[in-house]
Amino acid sequence: MSEEEKHKTDESRRQFLKNSGYFAGGLVGGGIIGSVIGWQIDDTNETKNQNEQANQGNGPNFNRALKFFKNRGVFERLAVATERIFPEDDHGPGAIDLGVPYFIDHELAGDYGNNERIYMSGPFHEGTPYQGFQSRLRRKEIFMEGLRVIESESQKEFDDSFVNLEGEQQDEILAKFANDEVNLRGVQASTFFGLLREATLAGAFSDPLYGGNTNMEGWRMKEFPGSQMSYMNEIENEDFVEMEPRALYDHLH
Amino acid sequence: MATTKDKVDVVTIGVGWTGGIIAAELSKAGYNVVGLERGEDRSTEDFQMMHDEYRYDLRHGLMQDTSKETITFRNNLDELALPMRQQGSFLLGSGVGGAGVHWNGQTWRFLPYDLEIKSMTEEKYGNKLGDEYTLQDWGITYDELEPYFYQFEQVAGISGEDNPKGAPRNNDYPTPPMKSTPILDLFKEATKNMGLHPFQMPSGNLSENYENPDGETIAQCQYCGFCERFGCEYGAKSSPNVTVIPTAKKTGNFELRTHSNVVEIIQEGGKATGVRYVDVLSGEEFIQPADVVVLTSYVLNNTRLLLQSNIGQPYNPETGEGVIGKNYCYQILPGAAGFFEEKKFNTFMGAGSLGATVDDYNGDNFDHSDLDFIHGGSISITQTGRRPIASNVTPSGTPSWGAEFKKNAIKYHNRTLNVTSQGASMPHRNNYMDLDPTYKDYYGNPLLRLTYDFTEQDRKLHEYITQVCAEIMGEMGADIIEEAEMSEHYDIVPYQTTHNTGGVIMGADSQTSAVNNYLQMWDSESLFVVGASAFAHNGGYNPTGTVGALAYRAAEGIQKYLENGGGQLVKSKSKSRLT
Ligand SMILES: Cc1cc2nc3c(=O)[nH]c(=O)nc-3n(C[C@H](O)[C@H](O)[C@H](O)COP(=O)(O)OP(=O)(O)OC[C@H]3O[C@@H](n4cnc5c(N)ncnc54)[C@H](O)[C@@H]3O)c2cc1C
Ligand code: SF4
Numbered sequence: 001m002s003e004e005e006k007h008k009t010d011e012s013r014r015q016f017l018k019n020s021g022y023f024a025g026g027l028v029g030g031g032i033i034g035s036v037i038g039w040q041i042d043d044t045n046e047t048k049n050q051n052e053q054a055n056q057g058n059g060p061n062f063n064r065a066l067k068f069f070k071n072r073g074v075f076e077r078l079a080v081a082t083e084r085i086f087p088e089d090d091h092g093p094g095a096i097d098l099g100v101p102y103f104i105d106h107e108l109a110g111d112y113g114n115n116e117r118i119y120m121s122g123p124f125h126e127g128t129p130y131q132g133f134q135s136r137l138r139r140k141e142i143f144m145e146g147l148r149v150i151e152s153e154s155q156k157e158f159d160d161s162f163v164n165l166e167g168e169q170q171d172e173i174l175a176k177f178a179n180d181e182v183n184l185r186g187v188q189a190s191t192f193f194g195l196l197r198e199a200t201l202a203g204a205f206s207d208p209l210y211g212g213n214t215n216m217e218g219w220r221m222k223e224f225p226g227s228q229m230s231y232m233n234e235i236e237n238e239d240f241v242e243m244e245p246r247a248l249y250d251h252l253h
Numbered sequence: 254m255a256t257t258k259d260k261v262d263v264v265t266i267g268v269g270w271t272g273g274i275i276a277a278e279l280s281k282a283g284y285n286v287v288g289l290e291r292g293e294d295r296s297t298e299d300f301q302m303m304h305d306e307y308r309y310d311l312r313h314g315l316m317q318d319t320s321k322e323t324i325t326f327r328n329n330l331d332e333l334a335l336p337m338r339q340q341g342s343f344l345l346g347s348g349v350g351g352a353g354v355h356w357n358g359q360t361w362r363f364l365p366y367d368l369e370i371k372s373m374t375e376e377k378y379g380n381k382l383g384d385e386y387t388l389q390d391w392g393i394t395y396d397e398l399e400p401y402f403y404q405f406e407q408v409a410g411i412s413g414e415d416n417p418k419g420a421p422r423n424n425d426y427p428t429p430p431m432k433s434t435p436i437l438d439l440f441k442e443a444t445k446n447m448g449l450h451p452f453q454m455p456s457g458n459l460s461e462n463y464e465n466p467d468g469e470t471i472a473q474c475q476y477c478g479f480c481e482r483f484g485c486e487y488g489a490k491s492s493p494n495v496t497v498i499p500t501a502k503k504t505g506n507f508e509l510r511t512h513s514n515v516v517e518i519i520q521e522g523g524k525a526t527g528v529r530y531v532d533v534l535s536g537e538e539f540i541q542p543a544d545v546v547v548l549t550s551y552v553l554n555n556t557r558l559l560l561q562s563n564i565g566q567p568y569n570p571e572t573g574e575g576v577i578g579k580n581y582c583y584q585i586l587p588g589a590a591g592f593f594e595e596k597k598f599n600t601f602m603g604a605g606s607l608g609a610t611v612d613d614y615n616g617d618n619f620d621h622s623d624l625d626f627i628h629g630g631s632i633s634i635t636q637t638g639r640r641p642i643a644s645n646v647t648p649s650g651t652p653s654w655g656a657e658f659k660k661n662a663i664k665y666h667n668r669t670l671n672v673t674s675q676g677a678s679m680p681h682r683n684n685y686m687d688l689d690p691t692y693k694d695y696y697g698n699p700l701l702r703l704t705y706d707f708t709e710q711d712r713k714l715h716e717y718i719t720q721v722c723a724e725i726m727g728e729m730g731a732d733i734i735e736e737a738e739m740s741e742h743y744d745i746v747p748y749q750t751t752h753n754t755g756g757v758i759m760g761a762d763s764q765t766s767a768v769n770n771y772l773q774m775w776d777s778e779s780l781f782v783v784g785a786s787a788f789a790h791n792g793g794y795n796p797t798g799t800v801g802a803l804a805y806r807a808a809e810g811i812q813k814y815l816e817n818g819g820g821q822l823v824k825s826k827s828k829s830r831l832t
Contacts, residue, residue: 084654085655085658086658087655089659091660094659111312112312117313117318118338118339119319119337119338120320120338121336121692121693123691125333125335127333127335129744130328130745131326131335131337131745132326132337132338132339132744132746133338133339133746134336174654178653178654197654198311200654201645202307202311202642204642205306205640205642206305207304210307218641219641222641222667223597223601223667224641225601226304227305227479228304228478229475229477230477231477231478231599231603232475232476234602235434235476235603236432237435237599238435240597240598240667241599241602248302248304248305251304
C-alpha cells in the first residue's frame with residue numbers, strides 16, 4: 001500500500017469512528033482499539049451525549065459492553081461489516097450508530113446464538129437450496145467462522161485487515177460471502193452472510209430494549225411509530241400520519 | 254410404565270381452534286372432556302408485551318419449538334428428505350389456542366364448487382387435468398355445510414359484508430364490516446372500475462364489542478398493527494382462548510391438561526380407546542382412556558399420529574393406494590407489488606384481516622373453457638400492519654444490502670402496496686406425507702416426511718391470477734408494478750402461508766378417503782380427525798372458516814355417536830377395506 005493510499009484509509013477510519021461514537025467507553029481507558037488503529041479520542045463530548053441519550057440521561061449506558069465476543073478486534077470487524085450492510089447516509093444513522101453490533105453480540109450470547117429452537121439432530125447433509133438451513137453449527141459458531149474468514153480473505157486479497165480496507169474493498173469481500181465464492185467450514189458462506197444481514201436489520205429495527213435501534217432512530221427513518229396501542233382514531237385518515245415512536249419501555253414505566 | 258387415568262367420554266389431542274370447538278360443544282352437551290395440549294396455557298393477560306416484532310415475529314415467540322419436533326421435507330420422491338430445522342414456509346402453533354392465537358382472522362367459507370370439485374369440473378370441462386391430479390369431492394355439499402359455517406362465524410363474531418361472488422349465505426355476518434381505509438378504498442375503486450365486485454374481507458378482528466351465543470365477549474379491534482403472529486392484548490381477535498375454551502371451562506365438564514404431549518393413539522379391536530401421552534415437565538407417561546378420541550393437533554400431526562399409531566392405510570404414491578398422507582395441498586400465492594413514488598400510506602396501522610377482496614377469479618366464477626388450469630383464488634389487498642424488520646421491500650434491481658438498499662428500503666417502506674391472491678392448490682399423486690425413515694423427534698418417534706412440489710396446474714393458475722393482480726395494481730396507479738414469481742421448486746424457507754391441508758381427507762368412499770363427512774374415521778369409528786387435514790384439496794381462501802364449520806359438524810357427529818352407543822354415522826359408497 002502506498003503512503004497516499006494508507007493516508008486515505010486512515011482518513012476513512014477516522015471518519016467512521018467519529019461518526020460511530022461507540023468505542024468511546026473502551027478508549028477512554030486507553031483501549032486496545034485506539035492503539036491498534038492509531039486513533040485517539042478527540043471528541044468525548046459528542047460521544048458522551050450519544051451514550052446519555054441512549055440511556056435516558058442516567059449516566060453511562062452499561063448495556064454497551066460485550067457478553068459474547070471476547071476479542072475487540074473481532075467485534076470491530078463485525079461492526080464494520082454491519083455498517084457496510086446498513087450504512088449511515090442522509091436518511092440517518094447506520095448500523096454502528098444504531099447499536100447493531102451490540103445487539104448482535106447480545107443475541108449471540110443467548111437463545112439465538114445457541115440455536116435454542118432449531119432442530120439440531122443429525123445426520124447433516126447439505127441439501128438442496130429448497131430445504132433450508134442444514135448446518136451442524138450453532139449461529140454463534142457460524143458468526144465466528146464467518147468473521148474469521150472475512151479477515152483471512154481480506155489479508156489474501158488486499159494484504160490488510162478488513163477494518164482497514166476501503167469501503168469498496170470491504171464490499172468486495174462481503175459480496176464473496178453473499179455469492180458463495182469463499183469456503184467456510186460447516187456452513188455455506190451465503191448462509192453466514194444471510195444471517196449477518198438479517199441480524200443487522202433486526203438490530204436496526206427491533207425494539208431498543210434489545211440494544212439496537214438506538215433512540216428509536218431506526219424506526220424514525222422508516223416513519224414507523226413503534227409500539228402504539230391503538231390506531232382506531234387514525235386508521236381512516238387520508239394523509240400520512242406522523243407520530244413520535246414509542247417503545248415497549250412505555251408499557252412498564 | 255404409564256399410569257392409566259380414569260376413563261372420560263372424550264379426549265382431544267391438542268387444544269387449538271378445532272380442539273377448543275370440540276371441547277366446548279361436547280362439554281356443553283354434558284359429556285366430560287379432557288383436552289391434552291403439549292404447550293403452555295395462555296390467555297389475554299399473557300399478551301401484554303406483544304408489540305415486539307423481534308420476539309414474536311422473527312423469533313416465533315408463540316410457536317412450535319422445532320428443536321423438539323419438526324418435519325422433514327423434499328421436493329420429490331427421488332430426493333433425500335432433510336429436517337426443516339427451523340420454521341419458515343409455515344408457522345406451526347403450540348400452546349393453548351394453537352395457531353388460533355396468532356392467526357390473522359381472515360375467515361372464509363369455501364365455495365360450493367370446492368366441495369364438489371371433481372363432479373362439477375368433469376361435468377363442465379371433462380377430465381381437464383388428467384389422472385395425475387387426484388381431485389376428489391368432499392362427500393358433503395355446501396348446502397349441508399352452510400349451517401355449520403354460520404355456527405362458527407357466530408361463535409367467532411365475524412365482521413363482514415355481502416360478497417356478491419361468494420358462497421350464498423342464509424344470514425348476515427354477526428357484526429358489521431371493519432372500517433375501510435384509503436388503502437382499501439383505492440383497491441375497491443380500481444376493481445370497480447374494472448367491472449369486478451369488491452367487498453370488505455370477513456374478519457375475526459371485530460368491528461365492535463360482541464357477545465357470542467355462548468356468552469363470551471370479544472372486544473372491538475384497535476387496528477394496532479401487531480396481529481398476524483401476535484396474540485391480541487385486547488381480546489379483540491377471535492381466538493379459541495377468548496371463545497370456545499372459556500365456554501368449555503364454564504361447563505365444569507372440561508379439564509385442560511397442558512404440557513401433555515400425545516405420542517400414540519391406542520387402538521383395540523379396530524377402535525381407538527384412548528391415548529398415551531407424556532407430561533413434558535415431569536417426563537411421566539400416562540394413558541388417558543376415552544370413548545371417543547378426537548385428533549385436533551393440526552394437519553401435520555393429525556397425519557403423523559395416525560401413521561405412528563398404525564391406524565388407517567398409509568398412502569403409497571407408487572400405487573395410488575392407501576389414504577393416510579394423501580392429497581397434501583398448500584396455497585399458491587399469485588400477486589403484484591406496486592411502488593408509489595408520490596404517495597405515502599399508513600401501512601404501519603392495520604389489523605390481521607383488515608382487507609378488501611374480489612372473488613371474480615375464484616373457483617369457477619370465471620369460465621375455464623379456454624384455460625389450461627382449473628380454479629383460481631380470492632384476490633385481496635390487506636392492511637395488516639407493516640413492520641420494519643421483516644419488511645424491507647425494494648424495487649427489483651436494488652441490491653439486497655448497502656447504501657442503495659438502505660435508501661430504497663426506507664423510501665418505499667410506506668410507498669408500497671401488494672395485491673395478493675390466496676390461490677387454490679390441487680392435489681397431485683406425488684404430493685403427500687408419510688413417516689421419515691431417519692429423523693426422530695424428542696420422544697424418539699419418527700418425524701413426518703413431506704414430499705411436495707408445485708405442479709403445472711399451480712404454475713398456470715399462478716401466472717393467470719398474477720396478471721389480474723398486476724392489472725388491478727395498474728388501475729390503482731402504482732408507478733412501478735412487479736409481478737410475483739414462482740420459485741422453480743417449492744421452497745421450505747420463506748414464509749408463504751400456514752395453510753397446509755390434506756393427509757386425512759374426507760369423502761364418501763372409504764377406498765379413497767380417510768374420514769366420512771362427520772370426520773369420523775372409516776377405519777376406527779371412535780376416532781374423529783378434525784382440521785384442514787380433511788380437505789380433499791385447498792380452495793382459494795384461507796382455511797379456518799371451513800375448518801371451523803367442519804369442527805362443528807364433527808362435534809355433532811361425536812354427540813350422535815355417543816348417543817347411539819357407537820357405529821359408523823355414514824355408510825361408505827364402497828365397502829370399507831376392513832369389513
Ligand atoms: C401466522 C398465521 C396466520 C394465519 N392466518 C389465518 C387467517 O387469516 N385465516 C385463516 O383462515 N387461517 C389462518 N391461519 C391458519 C389457522 O391458524 C389454522 O387454520 C387454525 O389455527 C387451525 O386450527 P387447528 O385446531 O387445526 O390447529 P391449531 O390451532 O394449530 O391447534 C393445534 C394444537 O394441537 C397441539 N398439538 C399438536 N400436536 C400435539 C400432540 N402430539 N400432543 C398434544 N397437543 C398437540 C398444538 O400445540 C396446538 O395447540 C394462520 C396461521 C398462522 C400461523
Ligand atoms: S389488530 Fe385488532 S385484533 Fe389484531 S391484535 Fe391488534 S387489536 Fe387485536
